Amino acid sequence: MRLKIALLGGDGIGPEVLAQAVKCLSAVHETFGHDFLFTSALMGAVAIEKTGKPLPENTLELCTKSDAVLFGAIGTPHFDNDPKAKVRPEQGLLNLRKTLGLFANIRPVKAFPAMLKQSPLKKEIVKGADLVIYRELTGGIYFGKKQLSQNGTFASDICEYSESEISRIAHMAFKAAKKRKGKLTLVDKANVLETSRLWRRVVTEISESYPEIEMDCMYVDNAAVQIMLNPKLFDVILTDNMFGDMLSDLGSVIIGSVGLLPSASIGDNNAMFEPIHGSYPQAKGKNIANPVASILSTAMLLQHFGLFEESNAVVAAVLKSFQKNIVTPDIMGSSKYGTDYVGDFIAENIV
Amino acid sequence: MRLKIALLGGDGIGPEVLAQAVKCLSAVHETFGHDFLFTSALMGAVAIEKTGKPLPENTLELCTKSDAVLFGAIGTPHFDNDPKAKVRPEQGLLNLRKTLGLFANIRPVKAFPAMLKQSPLKKEIVKGADLVIYRELTGGIYFGKKQLSQNGTFASDICEYSESEISRIAHMAFKAAKKRKGKLTLVDKANVLETSRLWRRVVTEISESYPEIEMDCMYVDNAAVQIMLNPKLFDVILTDNMFGDMLSDLGSVIIGSVGLLPSASIGDNNAMFEPIHGSYPQAKGKNIANPVASILSTAMLLQHFGLFEESNAVVAAVLKSFQKNIVTPDIMGSSKYGTDYVGDFIAENIV
Numbered sequence: 001m002r003l004k005i006a007l008l009g010g011d012g013i014g015p016e017v018l019a020q021a022v023k024c025l026s027a028v029h030e031t032f033g034h035d036f037l038f039t040s041a042l043m044g045a046v047a048i049e050k051t052g053k054p055l056p057e058n059t060l061e062l063c064t065k066s067d068a069v070l071f072g073a074i075g076t077p078h079f080d081n082d083p084k085a086k087v088r089p090e091q092g093l094l095n096l097r098k099t100l101g102l103f104a105n106i107r108p109v110k111a112f113p114a115m116l117k118q119s120p121l122k123k124e125i126v127k128g129a130d131l132v133i134y135r136e137l138t139g140g141i142y143f144g145k146k147q148l149s150q151n152g153t154f155a156s157d158i159c160e161y162s163e164s165e166i167s168r169i170a171h172m173a174f175k176a177a178k179k180r181k182g183k184l185t186l187v188d189k190a191n192v193l194e195t196s197r198l199w200r201r202v203v204t205e206i207s208e209s210y211p212e213i214e215m216d217c218m219y220v221d222n223a224a225v226q227i228m229l230n231p232k233l234f235d236v237i238l239t240d241n242m243f244g245d246m247l248s249d250l251g252s253v254i255i256g257s258v259g260l261l262p263s264a265s266i267g268d269n270n271a272m273f274e275p276i277h278g279s280y281p282q283a284k285g286k287n288i289a290n291p292v293a294s295i296l297s298t299a300m301l302l303q304h305f306g307l308f309e310e311s312n313a314v315v316a317a318v319l320k321s322f323q324k325n326i327v328t329p330d331i332m333g334s335s336k337y338g339t340d341y342v343g344d345f346i347a348e349n350i351v
Numbered sequence: 352m353r354l355k356i357a358l359l360g361g362d363g364i365g366p367e368v369l370a371q372a373v374k375c376l377s378a379v380h381e382t383f384g385h386d387f388l389f390t391s392a393l394m395g396a397v398a399i400e401k402t403g404k405p406l407p408e409n410t411l412e413l414c415t416k417s418d419a420v421l422f423g424a425i426g427t428p429h430f431d432n433d434p435k436a437k438v439r440p441e442q443g444l445l446n447l448r449k450t451l452g453l454f455a456n457i458r459p460v461k462a463f464p465a466m467l468k469q470s471p472l473k474k475e476i477v478k479g480a481d482l483v484i485y486r487e488l489t490g491g492i493y494f495g496k497k498q499l500s501q502n503g504t505f506a507s508d509i510c511e512y513s514e515s516e517i518s519r520i521a522h523m524a525f526k527a528a529k530k531r532k533g534k535l536t537l538v539d540k541a542n543v544l545e546t547s548r549l550w551r552r553v554v555t556e557i558s559e560s561y562p563e564i565e566m567d568c569m570y571v572d573n574a575a576v577q578i579m580l581n582p583k584l585f586d587v588i589l590t591d592n593m594f595g596d597m598l599s600d601l602g603s604v605i606i607g608s609v610g611l612l613p614s615a616s617i618g619d620n621n622a623m624f625e626p627i628h629g630s631y632p633q634a635k636g637k638n639i640a641n642p643v644a645s646i647l648s649t650a651m652l653l654q655h656f657g658l659f660e661e662s663n664a665v666v667a668a669v670l671k672s673f674q675k676n677i678v679t680p681d682i683m684g685s686s687k688y689g690t691d692y693v694g695d696f697i698a699e700n701i702v
């Protein structure tokens with residue numbers, strides 16, 4: 001297979017972890033003989049600095065023409081602490097998601113046996129946890145009209161959803177449930193929000209076409225608690241953009257580190273893969289960032305293109321690094337292994 | 352002191368746990384000699400059944416004229432599963448909060464030493480946790496205009512905030528931080544939402560009048576994770592209505608049970624006290640619901656009116672019930688003590 005892959009390192013530790021992902025895809029090339037054509041481009045604060053725009057036209061064009069995008073991370077403290085900034089790094093990411101039509105963000109949360117002790121949760125709670133979150137990614141309050149009054153004392157954000165936006169990701173989530181444990185939980189706030197009630201109506205109707213799937217609904221406040229108390233209750237979680245942002249980060253509590261979780265953002269014609277962690281600016285350039293989430297993103301990429309054996313080989317190499325304790329200091333305080341070293345080890349073990 | 356207290360049992364286990372709270376206030380009356388004038392009224396699904404309205408006029412009038420409201424819980428599965436219902440129980444609660452102007456919902460989360468093992472989190476993580484959440488309660492997406500298109504395929508909810516709505520609760524939260532550990536964390540999603548950027552600007556400006564308070568900002572997705580990983584990082588958390596709904600329920604993960612956490616909703620002229628748990632319909636009438644959250648709500652009520660000794664006496668009685676293992680089955684599976692019995696024990700020990 002031959003895949004054109006756009007590389008967007010972004011901000012903070014993004015470029016460092018992305019470099020390890022690229023190493024691993026190169027190892028896949030050597031072992032399995034597929035061709036990956038990599039092209040790098042700017043997005044985020046780094047793009048604002050160099051071009052004035054968080055998502056320059058040529059970056060967008062490159063991504064549109066690529067088979068897949070591998071992305072690092074976005075955001076810097078400078079912009080975070082300036083509520084009045086006119087241009088922000090995150091606009092680049094949101095704009096890219098929207099333009100590429102990446103409506104489904106998929107975040108698998110599966111406890112690694114070797115990492116159980118990492119979790120702040122008790123072992124018996126996380127052991128065996130295996131769920132996946134389907135987060136709607138191009139709608140809701142992220143993309144509705146935003147306003148700040150002339151005098152700056154009044155602000156608003158609109159949350160909007162249409163039936164078609166809900167149904168396309170719902171079908172995807174039900175199909176995933178069919179291949180998994182056969183359960184789907186819709187998370188919403190239907191006792192308060194009109195958009196949530198639309199979600200509940202549409203998803204309940206769609207569930208009738210999937211009689212083999214057990215579907216239930218949960219309010220988001222309760223869902224956040226239940227995911228912590230009993231993650232094993234869940235199989236597929238389907239939810240909107242804002243609720244998904246929070247719930248999927250909670251998934252990292254189960255795993256014990258944000259440094260281990262990948263995600264895929266899928267549309268009809270494009271796909272992007274990225275770690276769920278942020279740009280972690282304090283660690284930038286220190287060679288301490290955990291590259292595993294970024295590397296596992298390539299496993300999701302390979303799977304997306306039907307390269308299952310290759311994907312499994314990447315996962316197996318990651319598991320081997322856990323067994324041998326070739327991990328970054330976020331996982332084991334005493335570890336002397338850096339981002340680079342861990343990336344090299346995993347790449348070498350892709351066989 | 353003489354206090355007029357409106358009692359709204361509401362739905363599910365609400366009336367059962369409220370009855371225990373009333374027992375405890377009666378014990379406070381006997382021990383300390385204050386007078387509490389209780390009047391009961393309907394709200395929620397039970398009010399819809401009997402009057403067609405979730406918040407009947409005479410209930411609202413009673414609450415307006417009372418010094419405080421003690422509330423149980425709201426919601427039934429019937430309404431939860433009917434996205435098209437025209438009237439819903441929760442409207443009663445939202446309407447009451449809005450009409451009484453209860454703009455600040457205060458949820459203290461303090462780990463009970465006797466309950467540490469209840470938490471799904473490891474002991475070393477929860478031990479010593481002591482934070483309080485200030486959730487804005489009468490604004491944001493809960494109260495903005497909601498719309499469903501004529502053909503039912505498009506829905507929207509507006510999230511709105513004004514500077515004055517933010518500043519009044521911010522001042523309250525900064526003052527609380529002054530009496531506590533001197534730290535305030537604003538939780539928002541300022542990298543995406545205009546309303547969050549308004550929060551960040553206003554709260555940052557207000558922080559200049561409280562130079563002794565250390566203030567920081569955190570994105571809500573990260574905050575959810577950090578509260579689980581290291582609750583001791585936090586002192587006062589200030590946030591909007593929707594984020595506060597989720598974060599404060601996560602507080603119950605630290606404590607190990609939703610059955611133990613009270614809350615106060617405060618306005619300029621009124622105050623309401625309630626457990627954070629929901630109506631738990633499966634437990635209704637079974638005498639198994641945990642009355643502690645409702646009883647601790649009375650401790651918050653007493654404190655609100657400056658009755659500190661009385662408030663401490665209620666808390667001490669609750670702690671005694673923990674020590675003696677006089678707890679409901681949610682806390683100790685083998686327990687044979689019911690809601691009533693635990694309520695009686697605590698009331699008798701208010702001395």
Ligand SMILES: CC(C)[C@H](C(=O)O)[C@@H](O)C(=O)O
Nearest residue numbers: 074075090093245542543572
């Ligand atoms: C950076 C930010 C805009 C983004 C989001 O909120 O979607 C991030 O938190 C994520 O989850 O990918």
Ligand SMILES: CC(C)[C@H](C(=O)O)[C@@H](O)C(=O)O
Nearest residue numbers: 191192221425426441444596
């Ligand atoms: C019942 C519901 C409307 C309510 C809310 O979301 O505010 C509840 O979850 C709470 O937190 O008090």
